[in-house]
Amino acid sequence: xxxxxxxxxxxxxxxxxxxxxxxxxxxxxxxxxxxxxxxxxxxxxxxxxxxxxxxxxxxxxxxxxxxxxxxxxxxxxxxxxxxxxxxxxxxxxxxxxxxxxxxxxxxxxxxxxxxxxxxxxxxxxxxxxxxxxxxxxxxxxxxxxxxxxxxxxxxxxxxxxxxxxxxxxxxxxxxxxxxxxxxxxxxxxxxxxxxxxxxxxxxxxxxxxxxxxxxxxxxxxxxxxxxxxxxxxxxxxxxxxxxxxxxxxxxxxxxxxxxxxxxxxxxxxxxxxxxxxxxxxxxxxxxxxxxxxxxxxxxxxxxxxxxxxxxxxxxxxxxxxxxxxxxxxxxxxxxxxxxxxxxxxxxxxxxxxxxxxxxxxxxxxxxx
Amino acid sequence: xxxxxxxxxxxxxxxxxxxxxxxxxxxxxxxxxxxxxxxxxxxxxxxxxxxxxxxxxxxxxxxxxxxxxxxxxxxxxxxxxxxxxxxxxxxxxxxxxxxxxxxxxxxxxxxxxxxxxxxxxxxxxxxxxxxxxxxxxxxxxxxxxxxxxxxxxxxxxxxxxxxxxxxxxxxxxxxxxxxxxxxxxxxxxxxxxxxxxxxxxxxxxxxxxxxxxxxxxxxxxxxxxxxxxxxxxxxxxxxxxxxxxxxxxxxxxxxxxxxxxxxxxxxxxxxxxxxxxxxxxxxxxxxxxxxxxxxxxxxxxxxxxxxxxxxxxxxxxxxxxxxxxxxxxxxxxxxxxxxxxxxxxxxxxxxxxxxxxxxxxxxxxxxxxxxxxxxxxxxxxxxxxxxxxxxxxxxxxxx
Numbered sequence: 001x002x003x004x005x006x007x008x009x010x011x012x013x014x015x016x017x018x019x020x021x022x023x024x025x026x027x028x029x030x031x032x033x034x035x036x037x038x039x040x041x042x043x044x045x046x047x048x049x050x051x052x053x054x055x056x057x058x059x060x061x062x063x064x065x066x067x068x069x070x071x072x073x074x075x076x077x078x079x080x081x082x083x084x085x086x087x088x089x090x091x092x093x094x095x096x097x098x099x100x101x102x103x104x105x106x107x108x109x110x111x112x113x114x115x116x117x118x119x120x121x122x123x124x125x126x127x128x129x130x131x132x133x134x135x136x137x138x139x140x141x142x143x144x145x146x147x148x149x150x151x152x153x154x155x156x157x158x159x160x161x162x163x164x165x166x167x168x169x170x171x172x173x174x175x176x177x178x179x180x181x182x183x184x185x186x187x188x189x190x191x192x193x194x195x196x197x198x199x200x201x202x203x204x205x206x207x208x209x210x211x212x213x214x215x216x217x218x219x220x221x222x223x224x225x226x227x228x229x230x231x232x233x234x235x236x237x238x239x240x241x242x243x244x245x246x247x248x249x250x251x252x253x254x255x256x257x258x259x260x261x262x263x264x265x266x267x268x269x270x271x272x273x274x275x276x277x278x279x280x281x282x283x284x285x286x287x288x289x290x291x292x293x294x295x296x297x298x299x300x301x302x303x304x305x306x307x308x309x310x311x312x313x314x315x316x317x318x319x320x321x322x323x324x325x326x327x328x329x330x331x332x333x334x335x336x337x338x339x340x341x342x343x344x345x346x347x348x349x350x351x352x353x354x355x356x357x358x359x360x361x362x363x364x365x366x367x368x
Numbered sequence: 369x370x371x372x373x374x375x376x377x378x379x380x381x382x383x384x385x386x387x388x389x390x391x392x393x394x395x396x397x398x399x400x401x402x403x404x405x406x407x408x409x410x411x412x413x414x415x416x417x418x419x420x421x422x423x424x425x426x427x428x429x430x431x432x433x434x435x436x437x438x439x440x441x442x443x444x445x446x447x448x449x450x451x452x453x454x455x456x457x458x459x460x461x462x463x464x465x466x467x468x469x470x471x472x473x474x475x476x477x478x479x480x481x482x483x484x485x486x487x488x489x490x491x492x493x494x495x496x497x498x499x500x501x502x503x504x505x506x507x508x509x510x511x512x513x514x515x516x517x518x519x520x521x522x523x524x525x526x527x528x529x530x531x532x533x534x535x536x537x538x539x540x541x542x543x544x545x546x547x548x549x550x551x552x553x554x555x556x557x558x559x560x561x562x563x564x565x566x567x568x569x570x571x572x573x574x575x576x577x578x579x580x581x582x583x584x585x586x587x588x589x590x591x592x593x594x595x596x597x598x599x600x601x602x603x604x605x606x607x608x609x610x611x612x613x614x615x616x617x618x619x620x621x622x623x624x625x626x627x628x629x630x631x632x633x634x635x636x637x638x639x640x641x642x643x644x645x646x647x648x649x650x651x652x653x654x655x656x657x658x659x660x661x662x663x664x665x666x667x668x669x670x671x672x673x674x675x676x677x678x679x680x681x682x683x684x685x686x687x688x689x690x691x692x693x694x695x696x697x698x699x700x701x702x703x704x705x706x707x708x709x710x711x712x713x714x715x716x717x718x719x720x721x722x723x724x725x726x727x728x729x730x731x732x733x734x735x736x737x738x739x740x741x742x743x744x745x746x747x748x749x750x751x752x753x754x755x756x757x758x759x760x761x762x763x764x765x766x767x
Contacts, residue, residue, distance in 0.1 A: 074753055113580045114752050130584055131371075138581040144574030148386060160378045161582040 064089045064213050064244040065110060069119035072105050072268075080105050081268040082119070087246055087261070089212070092239055094255035095248040097265035098354055103248040104141055106265065107217050110246075111138055123213065134163035137211035141218040141248075143202045147191035151177055151201045154190060158205030169208060176204040196227065203231075207238065214238055216247035220254055232258055256346040266354040276346055283344035283352055285317040290338040291329070298332025301325060317341060372590065375583035379591025383566075384598045393599075397606050400558060404614075423452060424476035424495055426502060427460035427468050434483040434509070435459050441509035455501050465489035477502070483510055538718075540627030545690045545714035548629075548640060552713055553683045556647050559600040561675055563652040564659035565668045566592050571660075571751075580752060589660075589744045593652050600648060630720040639716045639725060646732040647709035651679065653736060654706075657743025661750055686710030693718045702728060705735035 065087035072080040080102040087093040097103045109116045112129030126132040145154050152173045159169030177186045180200055190198055199222065206214065214235070220228045235245050235258060249255055255262055256276060264272040264279070272279055291311045303325070306315040318325065322341065329336060344352075387393055428435045442457050455476070460468055465478040469491045476494040479502060481487040486506055490498060512519060570576040579588050615622055629636035655675055662668050686707045689698025693715050701711035702724075712728050 108581075111581045113577065114748075130582075133582050136581075138578065140574065140577040140581070142574040142577065144570075144576070144578050146382075146386065146569070146575060147573065148390070149382075157378070157382050158578065158582075161375070161579065166378075166381070 062089055063087065063122075063125070064091075065093070065121070065123055065246055066125075067106075067110060067119065067121040070106060070109050070116045070121060071118035072102075072109060072114070073117050078268050080109065080116075080265075083263075083265060083268075083270050084119075085263045085270070085273055087244060089244050090239060090242060091260045092235060092245045092247075092258050094259035094262040095246065095265060096250070096252065096255050096262050096350060097248075098250055101250075101265045101354075102268040103250075103265055104217055107215055107246070107248055111136065111215060132213075133161075134209065135212040136162070137206040137209065137214045139203060139206045139214070139216045139219055141221060143199060143222075145190050145198060145202055145205075148189055150187045151182060151190060151193070151197075151204075152186045154201055155205040155208050159208040162209040162211070164209050172208050173204070176208060177201075180204060195222070196224075199223065199227075203234070212243055214243055214245045214247075216245065218249060219247055220249060220251060228254070252345075252347045252350050262346075264350060264353050271353040272349075279349040279353070280344050280346055283349055284319075285344065286342045287313075287315050287317050287322060287325075288338075288340040288342065289313040289315075289329075289336070292335030292337050293333065296332055296334060298329050298334040301328030301332060311337070372584060372587045375587035376591035376594060379579070379583070379588060380595035380598065383592060383595030387595075387599050388602055397603055400603075400607055401610070421495075424455040424498055425474055426455045426457055426498070427475040427478045428457050429460045429465070429468065429478055429480045430486070431482050434481075434486075437483060437509040437513055438479075438505055441505050441512060444512075445505065445508060454505065455498060457505075483513065537627065541630060541718045542690055544627045544629055545717035546687065548636075548713045548717055549683065549687055549690065549710050552640065552644060552647065552710055553679070555600075555604060555644060556651060557676060557679050559596075559603065560648050560651040560655060560679070561672060562600070563593065563596055563655035564662070564671055564675060565665070566596060566656055567660040567747075568662065568665060568668060571663070585744045585748050585752070586740065589653070589656060589740050589747070593649060593656055593740070596652060597645065597648055601645075604644065627717075629717040631716045631722060632720075635722065636716050639713060642725075642729060643709035643713045646729060646736070647706075649736050650706050650709070650732060650739060653739035653743050657739070657746050660743065660747045682707045683710060686714065690714045690718075703731075705732055708732055 063086055065085065067086075068084045070080055070083040071078060083102070083106050085093070085095075095103050095106060105114070108114050110121050110123070110129065112133075120127060121129065123129045123132040124135060129136075146157075149157065152170055155173035155176060156164075156166055156169030159172060160166050164172070174183070174186060177183050182197060182200060185193055185197060190201060193201065203219075206216075216235075219231055219235075223231060232254065235247070239245055245258075247254075247258075259276055261275050262272070262279060263270055272282070289308075289312075291313065294311055302313060303315040303318055306313050308314050322339075326336065326339075428438055430438070439457055439459070442454055446454055458475070460475075460478070465480055465487075466489070468475055468478045469489065473491065475491065477488055477490045477498050479486060479488050483506065486502075488499060488502060567576070570579065576588075583591075631639065658671055658675070659668060662671060685697075685704070686701045687710070689695055689701050689711060692698060698711060698715070701707045702715065708728055709732065712725060716725065
């Protein structure tokens with residue numbers, strides 16, 4: 001498991017080479033009676049420590065995030081209108097919605113940055129989210145770091161805000177930075193780093209205190225395809241280590257790949273809350289059929305919504321299933337040459353739920 | 369409360385180290401010294417170019433006995449009045465007055481004749497006091513010549529001083545009160561205004577989102593204010609050490625002759641520090657709250673002038689009561705929280721009781737808490753758009 005975290009955490013840095021493996025140049029260090037396997041890349045040890053840290057937190061609420069009827073008014077307009085959701089610990093939960101749907105406002109209310117006008121929310125059972133701040137890591141949509149600080153100090157500072165001592169924060173920062181291949185720039189002002197490096201520093205600052213809940217607001221925004229994939233790996237690794245991840249996105253492909261459950265928000269309200277499979281099941285499957293014959297009495301057995309020509313037919317999978325249709329076609333001598341039943345994608349389900357298309361380029365880019 | 373203070377400490381520590389350990393902080397430290405340095409340099413230049421007018425030189429063309437008596441009289445008077453008080457005398461042998469004053473003559477006047485029958489001829493550039501000065505010299509020379517060996521020795525007067533009168537002491541303490549207020553006012557004007565722009569960095573680089581997600585807004589404000597105060601105290605410490613050093617070097621007896629504040633110097637110095645902190649925090653909390661509403665440096669610049677005017681008004685209000693520390697103006701200034709530090713510092717110079725200071729410092733702490741809560745609340749509502757929900761008294765109870 002540590003190798004997973006190692007590999008994935010390595011990924012988010014710009015220009016990383018091949019991730020190191022466990023077998024590469026390991027050495028041992030005793031700590032409080034427990035032996036940790038350290039790699040030259042000390043991020044590995046950090047991962048082990050992190051897992052242990054999370055294990056020590058057991059016994060808390062099984063629900064990491066809970067919200068009921070959240071309402072937020074901005075100058076009279078209901079930016080968020082009755083959002084409720086529940087995120088079990090150890091899961092990946094996506095908050096989906098088009099731009100301006102209210103995702104960020106919802107996350108900000110969940111974190112306690114702003115208070116809801118109506119409703120309530122709790123993190124690990126704590127109604128005042130800031131009281132659980134040491135258990136939470138937050139990556140805002142608009143990344144924010146002090147340009148004059150060094151990465152080591154910036155990560156240490158973010159850790160200190162979440163309850164770490166300055167010395168411990170800096171120690172962990174150096175481990176993380178070296179693990180991420182940024183050891184050489186650890187003491188350079190952030191203003192001199194590339195955008196990718198700065199984003200990595202911010203991400204490391206989000207996990208430096210080994211949070212039990214990661215809240216990521218549009219985490220893939222601004223990352224190239226390679227780093228998006230690497231960030232997906234990091235999210236999976238964090239969950240594998242016991243963390244809960246709640247992230248917002250308007251790129252459906254990420255949610256489809258990562259999330260166990262999703263909440264779809266549009267125009268401030270919840271349009272869907274459930275598993276990805278349940279979302280896709282809301283739409284009927286589509287059938288693509290190719291016959292050997294062009295025409296015949298068997299055509300009457302095709303469903304009413306059938307479209308097509310040149311022996312290629314498309315229709316919605318009937319509620320009774322495909323078997324009665326196939327039996328009729330075979331009996332009528334249509335000759336079945338090919339049959340394909342397509343389950344709707346989350347993207348299609350999303351468009352159906354939201355009632356408006358999202359920018360397809362985002363998903364097409366990822367699909368490529 | 370512990371969490372609030374711990375969070376504020378993290379923020380204050382970052383602000384302090386980010387500022388004090390930057391190169392630009394050196395300029396901040398040197399900034400107030402530039403006017404003093406320029407003052408000294410230009411003062412020196414001015415004093416050199418505008419020194420006292422040169423003493424007139426008088427040619428003494430009398431008989432040798434009279435000339436000797438005049439030179440002796442000048443030496444005797446110069447020992448008491450100073451060399452610059454009398455014209456220089458130069459013995460000039462032969463020649464008449466017009467010849468001695470002809471052309472580029474160095475002489476302002478020529479004295480001819482004798483002690484018994486002196487004559488003076490003046491050039492056009494001779495100062496108006498030349499005749500009187502020469503008359504005094506001639507009188508002294510004549511008296512010395514007339515008394516001869518029976519002339520009495522120079523008088524030596526024994527010195528005796530009495531303590532300053534109560535009226536003098538009151539006057540001196542009023543002056544000290546005004547000086548203390550002025551110093552405090554200038555320090556606050558120089559330093560508290562920085563609070564206006566404290567949030568600009570966090571708002572422009574979006575760090576505020578990270579801070580607000582991790583710690584209460586109250587802690588952010590408290591940390592910011594504490595950080596700015598620590599930065600300012602660092603500056604004040606440096607300027608104070610340098611200022612005292614310069615004063616002791618240039619005016620070594622200044623403090624020996626200065627009025628003693630009514631509460632005594634140690635207590636007065638401690639109160640200067642406490643009232644600086646109180647004044648800085650009270651004004652800083654307001655400026656922090658106002659500055660946090662600004663969205664750009666331009667808006668901060670617009671706010672800076674009214675902020676300075678407010679401080680001028682407070683200074684004027686507090687200084688109006690200095691002459692009558694028991695008057696209603698002085699008491700009102702002491703009660704109004706934002707003029708209170710200035711007014712009470714003046715009182716420390718004029719009245720010996722310490723208990724009013726303890727009372728007022730407690731009063732100022734109450735208002736500081738209220739001001740910080742109001743500023744943080746304003747920020748939450750106006751900037752973070754966080755209305756309703758938790759009320760401050762509930763938050764305080766939880767903290």
